[in-house]
Amino acid sequence: MKRVEVKLSLPVVAPLLDLIKRMVDELGGRLAAPHQVQDLDEELNAAWKGELLDGQNEDCRRFLALFDREFFASGTVAFDDNNAESVLRACAAIRLRLRDRELRGITDEAIEGGSVDVTGLGETAQRSFMCYVFLATLQELIIQHLDSAILGG
Amino acid sequence: MPAPRTETEPALAGLWRVVVLNDPVNLMSYVVLVFRKVFGFDEPTARRHMLEVHEQGRSVVWTGLREKAEAYVFTLQQWHLTAVLEPDETR
Numbered sequence: 001m002k003r004v005e006v007k008l009s010l011p012v013v014a015p016l017l018d019l020i021k022r023m024v025d026e027l028g029g030r031l032a033a034p035h036q037v038q039d040l041d042e043e044l045n046a047a048w049k050g051e052l053l054d055g056q057n058e059d060c061r062r063f064l065a066l067f068d069r070e071f072f073a074s075g076t077v078a079f080d081d082n083n084a085e086s087v088l089r090a091c092a093a094i095r096l097r098l099r100d101r102e103l104r105g106i107t108d109e110a111i112e113g114g115s116v117d118v119t120g121l122g123e124t125a126q127r128s129f130m131c132y133v134f135l136a137t138l139q140e141l142i143i144q145h146l147d148s149a150i151l152g153g
Numbered sequence: 154m155p156a157p158r159t160e161t162e163p164a165l166a167g168l169w170r171v172v173v174l175n176d177p178v179n180l181m182s183y184v185v186l187v188f189r190k191v192f193g194f195d196e197p198t199a200r201r202h203m204l205e206v207h208e209q210g211r212s213v214v215w216t217g218l219r220e221k222a223e224a225y226v227f228t229l230q231q232w233h234l235t236a237v238l239e240p241d242e243t244r
Contacts, residue, residue, distance in 0.1 A: 033176070033233040037226060038240075039165060047155035048227065055231050088186075092179055092233040099178050112177035136180055143182050151189055 003080040004145045006138075010075045016131045017067055023097045024060045024090075032056065032093035056093055063090035084146040091135040098135075102128035154227040168241035169222040171215040175206050176235050187232045188214065191225065216241050 031052055040048065063086065066077040079087060099111065103125060110116050118126055142150075173184075181203055188199035192214060205212035215225055222238055229236035 031230075033230060034235050035230060036237055037223065038238050040223075044155055051155060052227070052230055056233075088183065089232055092183065096176070096178050096233055108177040139180055139183055143180075143186055147186060150186065 001081050002146060002149055003078055004141065005076050005078045006141060008071075008075050008077060010072070012130075013075075013134065014072070016127070016134055019098075019102075019127060019131050020094060020135075021064065023094045023101070024064060026101065027060060027093055027097050028057060029053070032096040056089070059086040059090040060093065062086040063094075079142050079146060081146070081149045084142050084150055088139055088142050088150070091139045095132055095135050098128050098132050103132065154224055165219045167219075168216055169219045170213045170239045170241050171222050171225045171229070172237050172239055173202070173206050173212050173214055173229060174235040174237065175210045179234065181207065184234065187229065187234060191228050191232070 031049065035049055035052065037045065037048065062083055066083075066087065071077055099106075103111065105121075105125065106116055106129075116129060118129060121129060184203045184206065185196070185199045188194050188202055189196065192199075194202070202212045202214050215222065219238075226236045226238055
């Protein structure tokens, strides 16, 4: 099994965790991405949404489990075949929530094109954007190193 | 995904398209990986669909019977892509 260990900067990442946990709490009862399916009856729609929510919550739980005692002791988190997909999806969900909740003032063009003027953001939005970029970096690391495990799974 | 319907509904017969809509958040590399994972696309095909989503706002990634189309939409939504079903009225 391939395993990737990443040493993170504790002084940079630890302050982002409160925001990440708040986004996860907010996601507890709602889907990160729009959910719409044409011609789905009410019962099936509710079951559909319920299963998506259960999966989202489980992914977020597994993501938060990365930041355990070991992380606070060494700054290290580890990805492998067992958690890579969950972490990837959780990062996507949290990024979508951050964008909806904390980064509404940034245009789609700026956020998609990577041309956000960070110095023009307030302190709260700056932290949210740092968090947004941090999660994207984790995703890129997993995609770069564990894509074959994900595609083979 | 939720249990499929147990009876055939005429309105749902025919072919359905699985359409992925653009969002400004998900990384291009992530979308390519999801397309490869879910549909078994090779890299160039996955990238072509991703670019179509990015540049044109949407891409039809699969067409077929409703039940399988629903399964694909559900899986794409598990990966937090914005995916919808549309009847294929071209045939």
